[in-house]
Amino acid sequence: MSNHEWTGQATCASSDPDLWFSPDPSDVAKAKEICTGCPVRRQCAERAAEFEGNLSHSYRHGVWAAQDTHERAAQRKGRHERSRRAAQIRDAILAHPDVPADIAAKRANCSVDHVYRVRRLHAAELATATDMAVAA
Ligand code: SF4
Structure with a gap:
């Protein structure tokens, strides 16, 4: 329809x-x-x-x-x-991509699975940020 x-x-x-x-x-x-x-x-x-x-x-x-x-x-x-809270959690996870998932989950107050999901969804973005940090 x-x-x-x-x-x-x-x-x-x-x-x-x-x-x-x-x-x-x-x-x-x-x-x-x-x-x-x-x-x-x-x-x-x-x-x-x-x-x-x-x-x-x-x-x-x-x-x-x-x-x-x-x-x-x-x-x-x-x-x-819910959308505002999800954005806060995502930002908290993406701000520290190198910390172990269990620590990231504690910091962001979410599950470890969610940390892996967010990191997977934003993998390209994280890779670009890492490349830029290495190049600087
Ligand atoms: S849900 Fe209610 S208001 Fe909406 S189209 Fe159906 S009968 Fe009408």
Whole structure:
């Protein structure tokens, strides 16, 4: 399915649209229940994330993919935090490529397997840095 073709399969297309934008908690609960069985829930969640970006919950509207404004904002914030933490760990590992993996794991507060994974993923980058250090 490309672009917005999926909207043709949206369960909400044949329901009362006011349910998804109602301030009444029982309407919100009904909308979420309908969303739960929707065949395009994943696409809907992706569209909401793309459309709303990093907006706080007060700038979000309605229920999308069985999530209200608070739930979507919290999910986005959680993703942002996980991504920031992953970048910190990666940087800590790459800053000291020559220390043994178990020590790097302790310093970065991650598993030894993760150290090996990051070093493997960034092997070319590390090799270039080493070459430049040798040449200097
Ligand atoms: S998941 Fe999205 S497309 Fe499906 S019913 Fe809910 S709001 Fe509509």
